[in-house]
Amino acid sequence: MSEPVLQVDPALPREERYAALLKIAPSVLHDSPDWTACMATSVTLLATHLPEFFWIGFYRVIEPSLLAIGPYRGTLGCLTIPFSKGVCGKAAREGRTVLVPDVTKFEDHIACDDASKSEIVVPLYDREGHLIGVLDVDSERVEDFEDDDKEALEKFAGTMREALHRELSDDE
Ligand code: SME
Numbered sequence: 661m662s663e664p665v666l667q668v669d670p671a672l673p674r675e676e677r678y679a680a681l682l683k684i685a686p687s688v689l690h691d692s693p694d695w696t697a698c699m700a701t702s703v704t705l706l707a708t709h710l711p712e713f714f715w716i717g718f719y720r721v722i723e724p725s726l727l728a729i730g731p732y733r734g735t736l737g738c739l740t741i742p743f744s745k746g747v748c749g750k751a752a753r754e755g756r757t758v759l760v761p762d763v764t765k766f767e768d769h770i771a772c773d774d775a776s777k778s779e780i781v782v783p784l785y786d787r788e789g790h791l792i793g794v795l796d797v798d799s800e801r802v803e804d805f806e807d808d809d810k811e812a813l814e815k816f817a818g819t820m821r822e823a824l825h826r827e828l829s830d831d832e
Pocket of ligand 1: 715738745768796798
């Protein structure tokens with residue numbers, strides 16, 4: 661089976677690249693055997709469509725209140741993040757997307773890399789509503805994320821959730 665070749669023009673407006681991402685993602689991620697496979701493939705999908713972001717990756721829930729690094733693209737990420745700390749911890753703790761326009765104004769920001777100037781973290785749920793982890797995207801530009809990014813990345817997280825449950829949805 662051959663995978664589709666990803667060709668995305670980085671000069672297109674981000675909105676159009678999100679549309680292309682959300683169009684192709686269901687078929688690429690469909691029938692993901694587990695979350696690691698789905699996250700690893702998602703990193704490439706996201707990085708191909710959104711090359712302007714220097715860090716794109718996942719943190720996974722490995723204990724009731726602890727995240728550990730998952731598949732990512734970028735400079736070295738912190739290995740673990742407790743739910744009590746950072747933007748990732750806040751998104752996991754509160755179960756909602758956290759958008760930070762300027763990381764210097766977010767007291768609890770964990771600077772894995774000083775290049776990060778703005779950040780968005782989206783929680784990931786399985787179909788039963790359990791928190792699996794978070795998607796973290798970092799930019800070298802201040803105020804690089806808006807509501808459109810939040811909406812598109814939350815839709816992407818929904819596509820990941822659906823992609824992992826083919827057997828369940830086929831039985832329904
Ligand atoms: N800045 C994040 C930590 C993860 S890195 O950005 C890869 C945070 O405050 O949770």
